[in-house]
Amino acid sequence: MDELYHKEESFDPETIGKLKGHYAAILCLLGEDVGREGLVKTPERVAKAMSFLTKGYRVDPLSILRSAMFREEYKQMVLVKDIELYSLCEHHMLPFYGKAHVAYIPNGYITGLSKIARIVECYARRLQVQERLTVQIRDCIQEALNPMGVAVVIEASHMCMQMRGVEKQESATTTSAFTGIFLSDHRTREEFMTLISHKYR
Structure with missing residues (x-):
């Protein structure tokens, strides 16, 4: 065998x-x-x-996106939702896990959809806090693609709250980070929030 x-x-x-x-x-x-x-x-x-x-320390996230950039005049929202993530809290080195929802509005360039998930994986596979992880994903996409805007929302459960400390089993944490049109146009931001809350069967 x-x-x-x-x-x-x-x-x-x-x-x-x-x-x-x-x-x-x-x-x-x-x-x-x-x-x-x-x-x-x-x-x-x-x-x-x-x-x-912690393999994310040995990967350059910007190079991941830049390896698959394509010129395209599409200017509507590109959303990759429900990206599973597993990370380690830097305070106790206990896992936190959940899902990331990432969107951007292209400004001349798009990237391969799998690259978005790989960016999430790259930053998650480091010692992290959820707040920083959210911002790092946003900033990497903004720097690499220079889109009209980026939106990132992460929903996660933290074992440091469930196994030790307050021991609250059902607690969850949501963080968000936006740039560009997602900040300036509430309709675009609301569209994103509606899309990530919608469950497809």
Whole structure:
């Protein structure tokens, strides 16, 4: 069965080795025995997991958009909604997760739709706060495409509020960031908000 499954992952061996040592030390400090069967490979697994969860530091988001820019005279809203995102809160390094809704109004150039999702992924795969993440996505699209306006809304749940602290299981946080016509024209902003709240079947 193992011969039928081949998984490829790319990690820097030196970085993983150093992280592995630190996580082994952390487990010891917590009172665990890193030599027991269930934990022998845990420091390396966690090192690789953290490397994956923070892979956004090793990607240039502007280059993602600029690699797929096309001249187009379309001047209506382009919306990519319900983009799943998973990130780590920089305060406790616990996950927060949810959806991003991203729109822009082209000003001579459009980009591949998948690139919008990749921008969200790039910034989410870093230690974050939701407020900064929202602004970074907005600013990256504005800088790369120079559109007439950009709108970003993120709705997320934070494990640091659900697992620890106030332990409020149903809490959710919404953040928004706008530029250009989304700021100056309330009708355009309302159209965006209506579209992201509409559920397609």
